[in-house]
Amino acid sequence: MSRQGTFRSAILDPAQPVPPALLDGQGGPAGRRFSVYRNNVTASLIEALEQTFPVIRKLIGPQAFASVAGAYLRAHPPDSPVLSRYGAGFPDYLGQCEPLAHLGYLPDTARLERALVDSYHAADAAPVDPSIFAQTPPEDLPRLRLRLAPATRLLRSPWPIHGIWRFNTEEGAPQPPHQAQDVLVTRPDFDPLPRPLPTGGAEFLTAIATGLALGEAMDRAAETAPAFDLSPLLGLLLQDNAITDATLDEAP
Amino acid sequence: MLDQTPVNTLPHTPGVGYKPQHYSAIMADPGPVRWLEVHAENYMGDGGRPIAQLRHLAERFPVSVHGVGLSIGGEGRLDPDHLARLRHICDWLQPASFSEHLAWSSHDNAFLNDLLPLPYTDATLTRVCEHIDALQEAIARPMLLENPSSYLAYAESTWEETDFLAEIARRTGCGLLLDVNNVFISATNLGFSPQGYIDAFPLDRVGEIHLAGHDTDADDHGRPLLIDSHGREVDEPVWALLDHTLARSGPRPSLVEWDNDVPDWPTLAAEASRAAAALSKVPA
Numbered sequence: 001m002s003r004q005g006t007f008r009s010a011i012l013d014p015a016q017p018v019p020p021a022l023l024d025g026q027g028g029p030a031g032r033r034f035s036v037y038r039n040n041v042t043a044s045l046i047e048a049l050e051q052t053f054p055v056i057r058k059l060i061g062p063q064a065f066a067s068v069a070g071a072y073l074r075a076h077p078p079d080s081p082v083l084s085r086y087g088a089g090f091p092d093y094l095g096q097c098e099p100l101a102h103l104g105y106l107p108d109t110a111r112l113e114r115a116l117v118d119s120y121h122a123a124d125a126a127p128v129d130p131s132i133f134a135q136t137p138p139e140d141l142p143r144l145r146l147r148l149a150p151a152t153r154l155l156r157s158p159w160p161i162h163g164i165w166r167f168n169t170e171e172g173a174p175q176p177p178h179q180a181q182d183v184l185v186t187r188p189d190f191d192p193l194p195r196p197l198p199t200g201g202a203e204f205l206t207a208i209a210t211g212l213a214l215g216e217a218m219d220r221a222a223e224t225a226p227a228f229d230l231s232p233l234l235g236l237l238l239q240d241n242a243i244t245d246a247t248l249d250e251a252p
Numbered sequence: 253m254l255d256q257t258p259v260n261t262l263p264h265t266p267g268v269g270y271k272p273q274h275y276s277a278i279m280a281d282p283g284p285v286r287w288l289e290v291h292a293e294n295y296m297g298d299g300g301r302p303i304a305q306l307r308h309l310a311e312r313f314p315v316s317v318h319g320v321g322l323s324i325g326g327e328g329r330l331d332p333d334h335l336a337r338l339r340h341i342c343d344w345l346q347p348a349s350f351s352e353h354l355a356w357s358s359h360d361n362a363f364l365n366d367l368l369p370l371p372y373t374d375a376t377l378t379r380v381c382e383h384i385d386a387l388q389e390a391i392a393r394p395m396l397l398e399n400p401s402s403y404l405a406y407a408e409s410t411w412e413e414t415d416f417l418a419e420i421a422r423r424t425g426c427g428l429l430l431d432v433n434n435v436f437i438s439a440t441n442l443g444f445s446p447q448g449y450i451d452a453f454p455l456d457r458v459g460e461i462h463l464a465g466h467d468t469d470a471d472d473h474g475r476p477l478l479i480d481s482h483g484r485e486v487d488e489p490v491w492a493l494l495d496h497t498l499a500r501s502g503p504r505p506s507l508v509e510w511d512n513d514v515p516d517w518p519t520l521a522a523e524a525s526r527a528a529a530a531l532s533k534v535p536a
Contacts, residue, residue, distance in 0.1 A: 003371070004327045004359040011364060021407035024471060025442030030404035031472040033441070036479060037403070040366040048365070077362035081321025081334060082296045121297025124304075150298065190301035 010034070011041050012074045045073040048083040049090060053113045055168045056094070056106060068097055084121055087114060105159035112161050112183055112194060115153040119185050119192035122151035127241035133234070140248055142215025146208050147245035148237075151187035154197075154205050162196040186240035193240060200225025201233055213249055260349035260396065260427065260459045262287055262314055262505035264536070266527040268520055269318075269509040275305055277517035279312070284521060284528040287348065289316040289507050295345075296337045306345065314348035316460065316507070317341060321363060324383045324397070325356035325370040335390045342391040349460060349505075351396035351429045352387070354380065354417065371406035372416045377423075384424040396459045397421070398429035401466075401480035402438040413438075414452040421457045428454065430504075431462035432493045433486065437478040441471075446493050455501040463490060463527060464509040483512035486523060491530065498534040506531060 001009070003019070010016040022030035049069040050057050057065040072093050078086045091110035100106055127149070136144060155161065162183045163176025182202035185194045197205070200221035207217035214230075221228040237243050265286035270278075278285065288309055295306055309315060322334055342350060355367035370376050388395055399417060411419075421428055430453060432446075439446035465484035469477045486508065498504065508523040 002327050002359075004356060004368075007368065008359045008362060008364065011368075012362075023405045023407055024473075025402075025405050025444075028473075033403045033471055033477060036469075036477070037366055037368060041364045044365045077364065079361050079363065080331075081293045081323075081357070081363050081365075082337070083293065083365065084297060121300050121302070123298035124300065151300070187300070190304065 007037075011038050012077065014038060042070055042073065045078065045083075045086070046070060048078075048086050049073070052084070052087050052117050053090065053110055055113055055165055056110050058168050059103070059106065059109070059164075060100065064100075068094065068100065071097075084117060090114070105157075105161065105164060108155070108157035108159050108161045109164050111157075112155055112165055112185075115155055115185050116192045116194065119151040119153050119187050120190075122149075122187065125149045125151075125244040127238075128243045128246050130238045132246045133238075136246075136248065142213060142218070143249040144214045144246050145211065145249060146214065146237075146243050148205070148209055149187065149242050149244050151185075151192065152209075152242050153185035153192075154202060154209070155183045155185070156202050157181055157183070162194055165194060184236075184242075186237070186242040188240045188242075195236065198225070198228075198233065200228035204228065204230070204233065260316075260394075260505075262316055262348045262460060264503035264505055265531065266524040267316065267505060267507040268524050269507065269511060270309065271510075271514045271520075272302070272305065273514060274517045274520065275309075279308070282313070282521075284525045285313075287314040287316065287505065287507075289318050289509075292317050292319040292338060292341055292350075293321045295341055310345055310347075315345060316349040316351065316505075317345065317347040319350070319352040320367070321357055321365075322352050322383075322387065323356045323358040323363075324352055324387070325354060325368075325376065325380055326358055326383070327356070327379070328359065330383050330386055331358065335387065338387070339390045339392075342393065349396060350391055350393060351398055351460065353398045353400060354420075355400050367400055369400060369402055369404065369406070372409040372411035372413060374410070377411070377416065377419060381420055381423045384420065384426050388424065388426065394426055396427040396429040398431055398462065399434050399453075400438070401431070401434040401478075403441055403477065403479075405442055412452070414449060414454070418454040418457070421454060426457075427459040428457045429460045429462060430455075430458045430497065430501075431464070432497055433462065433464040433466060433490045434480060436487070436490050436493055437466055437480050440476055440478045446489075447496055450493065450497050450500065455497070458501055458504055461494065461497065461504045461506045462509055463494060463506065463523075464511075466490075481512060482509050484510075486526070491526065494527070494530050495533070498530060503531050503534050503536055 006019045018034040046069045091107040095107035158180045160176040160181045162181045166173045182197040204221035207220040267287035270288040463486045464482045467479040467481040471477045506527045
């Protein structure tokens with residue numbers, strides 16, 4: 001193995017010996033001086049994961065978090081120096097972690113935290129002029145195609161992940177409800193904002209994101225929620241600057 | 253080799269490493285601080301608050317971009333995606349200076365997030381110079397290369413660090429970033445004279461000076477082992493080493509780094525005031 005290959009392995013695996021021919025400056029072996037690098041790498045990458053997943057850390061406690069994050073970084077060190085992106089595989093890893101198996105909501109809660117950081121760093125985009133909806137004749141509205149802002153994220157979960165996130169980040173927040181929650185993340189200005197979606201909302205937004213027109217997206221929502229009402233959701237999307245474009249298809 | 257002088261356009265005044273929690277304070281009253289340094293890798297998202305704040309800061313202050321993740325000393329080739337990201341930030345920000353480290357941090361697709369040491373051999377010298385040539389071409393400007401803080405030494409090293417850095421600067425045309433805290437740490441840990449290191453350093457190539465705090469640990473034999481923690485005030489011997497350096501180099505852009513346990517703005521500004529005082533004692 002190359003010199004740096006040996007060094008890398010010994011940093012990530014504390015059971016390995018200190019690489020050979022490293023000295024203390026006086027001709028003696030480096031010994032525990034090598035652990036400075038082991039500590040720096042481990043502590044700084046655990047800290048990077050703590051910054052992206054603070055709710056997971058709160059849910060399982062700092063010690064358990066450091067333990068699972070340490071195991072994760074040894075198995076999956078970052079592949080890029082842009083550490084705000086690190087941990088894309090951490091939610092799945094939590095799901096495979098046997099000692100945490102009884103906390104079934106952890107992976108989806110982690111996915112929500114990962115999505116919030118992604119949204120925070122996503123590209124800026126000017127919101128659409130909301131008057132386009134008033135100016136479009138009602139009979140043409142089904143043919144509008146909306147573009148969502150790059151900072152928008154959609155999460156679907158059988159767990160109340162919005163309630164869990166809120167309960168652990170907001171003083172005096174209510175107990176999470178006993179129900180599944182789909183979550184929309186928007187970024188009105190610079191701070192990502194997660195909101196629970198009504199039934200049918202996720203189907204509607206998935207259809208919009210894949211390029212379907214408003215009418216088709218309404219049909220998708222109605223398959224799940226026959227009484228789906230677009231107005232409140234559309235109002236929120238506009239209020240949160242989550243729509244960046246609305247164009248009318250040519251008449252059929 | 254770039255056919256350009258290794259200097260940059262940073263003023264010969266105090267700067268600080270920028271932390272987002274100081275944004276409002278800096279914009280309201282920067283005190284003695286005349287320029288800012290940011291870590292390149294913290295501004296590689298597509299948009300949002302970090303980029304917006306950096307744009308605002310750059311309208312008010314000269315900005316130095318300091319890379320901490322390129323792995324210039326890596327055995328493999330430089331990451332082309334990361335080179336492209338560095339080119340992008342230099343293109344849109346047009347920083348007053350760009351700097352990186354004499355270190356490696358990535359190997360075999362793993363980024364270890366630390367500045368890891370290199371053996372000072374002819375082979376390392378060739379590889380580092382090739383990587384600096386590639387970087388300077390990618391960002392279309394000369395860079396400053398920073399001396400490392402060392403906790404150990406390689407048995408196979410055949411060069412003194414100061415000669416090694418001077419030769420890299422000569423071959424590539426890059427400038428140097430002299431971190432006097434790193435000098436003090438390495439000198440203590442490896443048992444050489446920090447003043448002697450400064451006296452052997454090619455000070456004419458120095459485009460920037462770094463100052464930071466360190467922690468004290470011990471090695472297997474109970475000898476002091478200083479850790480480059482960037483988590484407290486600059487230590488007294490490091491201020492003395494700054495005076496020793498400035499007396500020989502003349503004024504240089506001098507930056508206080510405080511990256512962990514980040515203090516409130518007045519505390520950091522007080523460190524910058526001390527750097528200002530040191531600079532004011534030196535004839536231009």
